Amino acid sequence: MVNNEAQPLDEAFGALAHPIRRGIVARLAQGEASVAELARPHRVSAPAISKHLRILEAAGLLSRRREGRVHRCRLEVKRLQEAQGWLDQQRALWNERLDALERYLEENP
Amino acid sequence: MKETKPAFELELTREIAAPRDRVFAAWTSAEAMSKWFAPRPYQLVVKSLDFRPGGRFSMSMRAPDGSEFPFTGTYREIVSPMRLSWTGEFPPGPPEQQTTEVTFEDLGGRTRVHVRQVFHFMTPEIEMATKGANQGWNMTLDQLTEEVAAGGR
Numbered sequence: 001m002v003n004n005e006a007q008p009l010d011e012a013f014g015a016l017a018h019p020i021r022r023g024i025v026a027r028l029a030q031g032e033a034s035v036a037e038l039a040r041p042h043r044v045s046a047p048a049i050s051k052h053l054r055i056l057e058a059a060g061l062l063s064r065r066r067e068g069r070v071h072r073c074r075l076e077v078k079r080l081q082e083a084q085g086w087l088d089q090q091r092a093l094w095n096e097r098l099d100a101l102e103r104y105l106e107e108n109p
Numbered sequence: 110m111k112e113t114k115p116a117f118e119l120e121l122t123r124e125i126a127a128p129r130d131r132v133f134a135a136w137t138s139a140e141a142m143s144k145w146f147a148p149r150p151y152q153l154v155v156k157s158l159d160f161r162p163g164g165r166f167s168m169s170m171r172a173p174d175g176s177e178f179p180f181t182g183t184y185r186e187i188v189s190p191m192r193l194s195w196t197g198e199f200p201p202g203p204p205e206q207q208t209t210e211v212t213f214e215d216l217g218g219r220t221r222v223h224v225r226q227v228f229h230f231m232t233p234e235i236e237m238a239t240k241g242a243n244q245g246w247n248m249t250l251d252q253l254t255e256e257v258a259a260g261g262r
Contacts, residue, residue: 010199013206016230026234077239084239087228091119094224096148098123101135101222104145105127 008060012083015059020044021052025061028075035071117231121224129213132220133190136211147171162187166195186210206230 015021024038039049053073056062060079064071125132135141139155147153147170154177156167162184169179182197185208194210207228214221 013199013230016235017206022230022232022235026232029234029237080235080239083231084236087117087119087231090226091121093148094119094121094226097146098121098125098222098224100145100148101132102123102125104135104141105125105131108144 008079009083009086011059012061012079015055015061016083018052018055020049021056024052024056025075025080028062028073032072032074035073038073117228117236119224119226119228123222123224124216125220125222126218127220128218129190129215129220132222133193133213136193137189142168160184160187 016025020042023042027033027038027041035049035053038053039046042049053062053064057064061076062073063076064073066072135145137160139158142158143153143155146168150173151170154169154171156169158164158166158168160166164184165181166184167179167181169177171177178199180197180199182195183205184193184195186192186194190213192210192212194208196205196208198204198206207226209224209226211225212223214223
């Protein structure tokens with residue numbers, strides 16, 4: 001119910017908490033992209049984009065490979081699926097919680 | 110860039126056989142919440158709870174093995190006994206990762222509780238990517254199976 005490996009997920013959620021990084025992830029969901037392609041829709045400096053990419057990389061959401069002089073970035077879907085799985089667990093938690101609320105109110109009239 | 114809307118919304122509705130005042134009261138104090146908010150076998154540990162708009166809370170769910178899963182938050186709206194909302198986070202993550210709204214509808218001796226929780230770090234695109242990736246992978250496996258079958262002929 002509660003994920004025992006919460007640490008990597010905290011990092012993933014932390015990484016996704018920024019609108020630019022969500023934009024990058026959403027773009028990568030459509031397929032691989034170069035750093036320049038990822039930077040294009042965002043009005044921020046190249047170092048700023050690099051920083052966002054590093055944060056996504058550290059959170060396990062992004063990986064890079066070199067193609068000549070160009071870095072190609074891709075989405076690491078596994079980590080994203082873990083995050084989704086955790087969110088699905090939250091629904092189960094709320095169901096159990098409301099069961100417990102019903103019991104509590106029955107036992108304490 | 111354009112801020113995309115969060116996608117991950119969790120909604121639950123439950124009819125409870127108790128009057129609205131009592132159902133609402135179960136959400137308003139550490140004493141009451143510690144009896145049900147963490148479902149078995151977890152135990153709710155309330156470190157602080159300042160039940161007023163803008164008031165903070167700090168709690169954790171303690172597992173039978175002693176490990177704790179802390180969460181903190183801020184009460185946003187309190188309209189007794191009809192409505193309650195808070196924003197929350199799982200430390201050490203960034204603040205206000207999620208918003209929870211709970212409404213209590215009076216059904217005359219019974220109460221309909223509606224919970225809506227929004228996680229602000231997900232967007233429709235990201236959610237679709239997560240689910241789509243699964244389909245994509247299955248498709249690749251299907252194609253591989255077909256190819257293997259065709260090659261074996």
